[in-house]
Amino acid sequence: MNFLNEVAQHYPDAISFAAGRPCEDFLDLAAVHRHLDLFAAHLREKFGGDEQRVRGTLLQYGRTKGVIHELVARHLESDEGILVDPEAVVVTVGCQEALFLTLRALRRDDRDVLLAVMPTYVGAAGAAHLADMPVLPVAQSDAGIDIDDLVAVARRAREQGLRPRACYIVPDFGNPSGISLDLDVRKRLLEAAYDIGLLLLEDNPYGLFDAGPAGNTPLPTLKSLDTGRGVVYLGSFAKTGNPGARVGYVVADQRVGTGADGGTELLADRLGELKSMLTVNTSPIAQAVIGGKLLEHDGSLRTANERERAVYRRNLRLVLDGLARRFPADRRPHVTWNRPSGGFFVVCALPFVAGDDLLAVCAREYGVLWTPMHHFYAGDEARREIRLSVSHLTPAEIETGLDRLARFVAERDT
Ligand SMILES: Cc1ncc(COP(=O)(O)O)c(C=O)c1O
Incomplete structure (x- = not known):
């Protein structure tokens, strides 16, 4: 990914469909102060006005598993129908730390x-x-995951003496695929995972950004369907709060063995032990900024992100409609793309292989950036697919960017 950052830095005026960043229109410094104050007021009330405890919670070294765990649990209940014990929540430095801690554990x-x-x-x-x-690859299908392949990969790995510990998946508006699993696939995936004794690591940074009509009922997360503690749930506030706070979390309510005495401990506590050796605790100031936002909206980030949701919905429609206008099915260049029902990403298949070399050409000569899909696979081999991120561009930038992309593809396809 360093190469992609370099290209972006080299051509700052290029229109970027590459970066999966949230829209910046609503990143608001004043809200940071307001949310911090709200969280401090919440602590004041909780501690009966004991200012020393309030200051200590915000400014001192703190609880390893975090200080907004109860608010995170409330948010999960209100937005996702996930009921969790706040003790099973570990607040982390972005979802990235949650991923690492979980895998390390x-x-x-x-x-x-x-x-x-x-x-x-x-x-x-x-x-x-x-x-x-x-990482052992499991095949993606149009439904999001090829469950038969998952079972076969796990079986083969065990036959070879390996221990498949979990399967990582983004069931809602995947990055990079944009694909969402439908309800039936979610249920079958859970059943298959229980059957073969495999944990699922569900990563859900985009779930609130469905592009369906207002009032549309979102699909249940795997975690909300999980009756057997078979899902570790990974969350991020990078898209629903702000990425600068670097706050994410993991819900790990599994019981794990502690060794010779045969006892068990909560996986979240195991993650906490590891975290104490890695980042000690997530900045309570950053947590307070996210906690204040949760308090302001009574735990609902769906409500808090109404404006963002509208922007992403609009941008996705503009990109999908714009592609359809520029690449009619019956004409060359022959370009196809998927039609995600939300999220940040669309995957296009070009009529030629599109690797890093062509990205550099496209940036230099056409002023538009995208992400070659081969970066999301295990090997280095370039592919025909590219990922377009729709999240942080204006409508005018989308139109100009798609015009440039269309010219690039037409001129290469001769
Ligand atoms: C699938 C996925 N998980 C997690 C994240 C966010 O991670 P973090 O909270 O560390 O910014 C992203 C952001 O790009 C993502 O696409």
């Missing part, structure tokens, strides 16, 4: 492997690499 020795639906989020592959856990 699951890894015992070099037989342990992670399964992941390919293409997969680079942050998950990176965390697995850092945790020294090889």
Whole structure:
């Protein structure tokens, strides 16, 4: 991904469909102060006006598993129908730390492997690499995951003496695929995971950004359907709060063995022990900024993000309609794309292989950036697919960016 950052820095005037950043229109410094104050007032009330405790909670070293765990649990109940014990929540430095802690905790020795639906989020592959856990690819299907392949990959791995510890998946508006699992697939995936004794790591940074009509009922998360503690749920406030706070979390309500005495402990506590050696605790000031936002909206980030949701819905429609206008099915260049029902990403298949070299050409000569899809696969081989991120552009930038992309594709396809 360094290469992509370099290209972006080299061509700052290029229109970027590459970065999966949230829209910046609503990143608001005044809200940071307001949310911090709200959280401080909440603590004041909780501690009966004891200012020293309020200051200590916000400014001192703090609880390893975090100080907004109860608010996170309330948010999960109100937005996702997930009921969790706040003790099972670990507030982390972004979802990235949650990923790493979880994988590090699951890894015992070099037989342990992670399964992941390919293409997969680079942050998950990176965390697995850092945790020294090889990733075995599971095939993606139009339904999001090929469950038969998941079962076969797990079985083959066990036959080879490996220990598949979990399968990583983004069931809602995946990064990079944009695909969502429908309800039936979610249920079948859970059943298959129970059957083969495999944990699911559900990563859900985009779930609130469905592009359906207002009042549309969102699909239940795997965690809300999980009756067997088979899902570790990973959350991020980067898109629903702000990425600068670097706050995420993990819900880990599984019981894990503690060794010779045969006792068990909460996986969240195990993650807390690891966290105490890594980042000690997530900045309580940053947590307070997110906590205040949760308080302001009574735990509902769906409500808090109405404006963002409207922007992402509009942008997704503009990109999908814009692609359809520029690349009619019966004409060259032959470009196809998927039609996600929400989230930040659309995947297009171009009529030629589109790797880093062509991205550099496209940035330099056409002024538009995208992400080559090969970055989300295990090998280095370039592919025809590119990922377009729709989240942080204006309508005018989308139109100009798609015009440039269309010219680039037409001129290469001769
Ligand atoms: C699938 C996925 N997980 C997690 C994250 C966010 O992680 P963090 O909270 O560390 O910013 C992203 C952001 O790009 C993502 O796409």
